[in-house]
Amino acid sequence: xxxxxxxxxxxxxxxxxxxxxxxxxxxxxxxxxxxxxxxxxxxxxxxxxxxxxxxxxxxxxxxxxxxxxxxxxxxxxxxxxxxxxxxxxxxxxxxxxxxxxxxxxxxxxxxxxxxxxxxxxxxxxxxxxxxxxxxxxxxxxxxxxxxxxxxxxxxxxxxxxxxxxxxxxxxxxxxxxxxxxxxxxxxxxxxxxxxxxxxxxxxxxxxxxxxxxxxxxxxxxxxxxxxxxxxxxxxxxxxxxxxxxxxxxxxxxxxxxxxxxxxxxxxxxxxxxxxxxxxxxxxxxxxxxxx
Numbered sequence: 503x504x505x506x507x508x509x510x511x512x513x514x515x516x517x518x519x520x521x522x523x524x525x526x527x528x529x530x531x532x533x534x535x536x537x538x539x540x541x542x543x544x545x546x547x548x549x550x551x552x553x554x555x556x557x558x559x560x561x562x563x564x565x566x567x568x569x570x571x572x573x574x575x576x577x578x579x580x581x582x583x584x585x586x587x588x589x590x591x592x593x594x595x596x597x598x599x600x601x602x603x604x605x606x607x608x609x610x611x612x613x614x615x616x617x618x619x620x621x622x623x624x625x626x627x628x629x630x631x632x633x634x635x636x637x638x639x640x641x642x643x644x645x646x647x648x649x650x651x652x653x654x655x656x657x658x659x660x661x662x663x664x665x666x667x668x669x670x671x672x673x674x675x676x677x678x679x680x681x682x683x684x685x686x687x688x689x690x691x692x693x694x695x696x697x698x699x700x701x702x703x704x705x706x707x708x709x710x711x712x713x714x715x716x717x718x719x720x721x722x723x724x725x726x727x728x729x730x731x732x733x734x735x736x737x738x739x740x741x742x743x744x745x746x747x748x749x750x751x752x753x754x755x756x757x758x759x760x761x762x763x764x765x766x767x768x769x770x771x772x773x774x775x776x777x778x779x780x781x782x783x784x785x786x787x788x789x790x791x792x793x
Contacts, residue, residue, distance in 0.1 A: 558583030
């Protein structure tokens with residue numbers, strides 16, 4: 503049986519929120535090292551390998567963290583450089599952003615990087631051209647599409663299984679969509695991230711089992727979702743002066759974080775996981791290479 507994919511999007515929420523919502527330039531903080539290390543230790547204890555999609559700014563600030571991931575046998579993938587959604591970039595800007603990050607990661611780990619996940623799952627119908635750019639750059643697979651009708655992201659009607667997509671000019675790329683389940687005929691996100699954090703673990707277990715009837719699940723989370731410590735003083739001062747909507751957004755992002763490590767521990771104890779690259783290989787082999 504093909505295992506499920508465990509994927510971790512390595513980013514520092516303080517630097518991203520400072521830049522995007524507070525107008526404050528802030529480099530990635532040591533929090534990303536601490537939080538990612540917590541997940542690395544959890545996975546090492548259970549001898550589980552995962553895929554870590556890494557932001558370029560994190561890799562540049564903390565190259566040893568990336569080397570530690572690779573040395574532990576985890577797959578390294580590209581998550582963009584500054585967490586800029588694809589729908590905010592031109593094709594050339596996207597190409598440069600992704601290419602710059604992949605080169606940085608390959609230089610750090612001393613090997614090829616062939617997987618990509620866009621920030622904020624921002625490959626949607628309007629940015630489908632990004633798949634062509636990724637294929638041109640030599641990426642083997644992408645895992646950015648959430649096949650549901652969401653408010654901030656999503657591609658309604660997109661196939662839910664791992665498959666090879668035919669692109670213009672005879673190019674192809676494998677897409678590994680995020681996992682959704684059908685509830686009353688409507689596709690709902692499940693199996694990771696804020697959905698793991700907000701919903702009871704019983705829902706995630708039920709969703710995993712539903713997905714696994716037809717295909718491997720693609721689970722994702724962020725290291726910062728395990729962080730319970732206060733933020734950097736500079737960040738907290740800027741947040742305190744921010745509009746109410748920004749402060750409420752930050753509060754929402756921290757809600758239920760105290761449940762995440764426990765839920766992830768149960769999840770990896772109940773289900774089999776592997777890096778996304780290995781899951782794709784299993785699916786494509788079973789499908790005779792086409793998916």
